[in-house]
Amino acid sequence: MSEASFGYEPPPPSPPRDSAIALLWRDAPGGREVFWLQRGQQLAFAGGMYAFPGGKLDPADATVPVRGATGPEAALIACAARELFEEAGILAARGRISAAERARLRDALVAGTLPFARLLADHGLSLDARDFLPAGRWITPPFLPAGFDARLFLVEAPAEQEARALPGECAEGAFIRPREALARWSSGRALLHPPTHNALEALALPTLPEALDRLRRPRFVRELVAERIEFQEGIVLVPLRTPTLPPATHTNCYVAGLAETVIVDPGSDEPTELQQLVAMVRALEAEGRRPVAVLATHHHQDHVGGVRAAARALGLPVWAHALTAEKAGLDCGRLLSDGEELGLPGFPLVALHTPGHTRGHLALHHPPSGAVLAGDLVSSLSTIVIDPPEGNMADYLASLRRLLALPVATIFPAHGAPIVDGPGKLREYLQHRAAREAQILAAVRAGAESLAAVVASAYADTPPFLHPIAERSALAHLEKLAGEGSIARAGERFLAA
Ligand SMILES: [Zn+2]
Incomplete structure (x- = not known):
């Protein structure tokens, strides 16, 4: 439940915005590398996550001529080229220009004083569609607040140019071997959206044709929307449409673990939503991730709505805190108390009793990576409702402070996108409440x-x-x-x- 929303109907979601992403690659002595960057923590969409240069289509992109392409395709290539130049300093245009001049033009482009079309025309430069290989299309899943319809283009880095990330918007930008990037994802040190993850797996394949095939035909996608959302390895997010409070429309159900998994907060018993969850759990099981329990962080309906149905469909026991079991009338196979390790092989999760939103609220901490499955302790969409007598402000603030004292990195809330800077969010919450x-x-x-x-x-x-x-x-x-x-x-x- 969210404070900034009671009795309020949100406007219908706007259609996803056209955007383009440039996958910049090069052959280095140690093998193929790709240019990625960490998006600034302050950015509304995917703040703190790792991504490739890219962004929204600008109306002016349609005025840039592209040899070998017309209409929307040309505009999207121009968008990819412009974003690549702005964010990485790489000008993927044909024609000659000195490094000093290129740097000056980039500054002018970023400052908004020189339109991209004129920049190219004034210096006899041109874009060519052959330099931008179509590499897939993805639409953001509807549970995320900002929607993009993104076209990816594979671009080979020009040999004589040096990539440099744009200061301010990106915290870090560098060429990296795809395997190394994926290892960082596995350990929770680099969060990835599904298109980024797929691109890294594709570019880790031995040959370029194999990579292109994988880019254009990704796994786990339906109608251009990712079905497998695993921002960090071992934490699969299944957004379920639930009767929650706006601006939230979904509850994030998480399937957490590697060899064995727990299904956290299946908040909907709608047959279609449940079917989608069961299909995901079964698909993961076929890959060796065996489900062992359904877990509820607390008793609110948008968290326990599907607990019984999911447990029945999957033949699993229910785990929860004793106070949650009592409130929701759940027949629990295991009552979790504070500090208890769940016992998933290779994926330690510690149950933290974090009362305040409700008396029996649990959060799950993954000490190796600092990830926290936070239930309704924190939300990336709004503040959390503390509703007495079930809600208790002193307990809530103590729970936030307790989390802040732990090695916390990314917070995975029950509503909204993951929060990469977990400690920053906890401090913001505490300051907001103190004020x-x-x-x-x-x-x-x-x-x-x-x-x-x-x-x-x-x-x-x-x-x-x-x-x-x-x-x-x-x-x-x-x-x-x-x-x-x-x-x-x-x-x-x-x-x-
Ligand atoms: Zn709640």
Whole structure:
């Protein structure tokens, strides 16, 4: 459940935006290499993830002539060429130009003072479709907030040019052998979207024709949308459409583990959603990942909705915290308590009792990589609702602080995309709550006595239609302040202490 959304119908999702991605490769002494970069943590889409140079189609891309291509195909090639030049400093154009001039032109292009079409024309440079081999097309799955319809192009790095990542937008950019990149993915040090992962596997194949075939005919894709979403090895995300609160529309069910897996938060019992989940678990099983249990992080319907049905369909026991089992009326084969290791071979997961959103809330920590399956402790879409008496603000903040003290890297929330900078997000949450609490304390000290008066004052920045849900969180803060003796409570009235 999310605070910034109560009683609010989100606008229908906008159609995916056309975009192009350049797979820049070269033959190096140690074998084939590909240029990748880590997207800046601050970027809204795939922040902190590793990717290839690329971006949205610009209307002006259609004005760039491309020899051997016309219409939308030409515009997409121009887009790939422009993004490659901006983000990697590689100008995949025919014609001659000095390195110094190229650097100057890139700066002008990035600064927006020189359109790409004029840049090429002024220097007798031209794009040629033969330098941009079509290498697949992918559409972002609908559970992610930003949608792209991405065309990939394979581009051989010109021998005389040196690639350099654009400072600011990218944290890191370098040529890397595909096997080395995949090893970083396996250990959780480089998160990959499915198109990036497929491209690295393709480019690791011995010959270029094999690579192109794999790029154009990827595995685990239906109607251009990835079915296998494994941002980090051992954590497969199956987005299930659930009756959750907007802006979320899906609950992320995770199939976690390598030789053995647990299915975390199957939140939907809709037959189509369940079918999709069971098919994924069976496909993984056929690859040697045997499912051993269905696990619920907490008792909310968008997390346990499909627990019984999934357990029945797969013939598996249910695991949960005792308080969750009791609340949801689950017949559990195993009750998990704080600090308990799940026991999946080669993929240690530790159950952390993290109350606050609910009393029985569990998060799962993977110490080797720092990954956390966070349930509703954190969301990348909004803040988390703390709704007393089940919700408890003091417990919630203690749970956030406890996670922050652990070796945490990526947080995999139940709603929204993974958060690569987990500690940064936890600090942001703690600061947000501290600021809100200060406003609430100030409101009480200024004479606001009723819950409604406190909300009207402390949540003046929140639209009134969200005030009913803000009241729940405000009450949680007030209970915490009263518990600490910072304010006094007299029935329904709150008074300065
Ligand atoms: Zn919840």
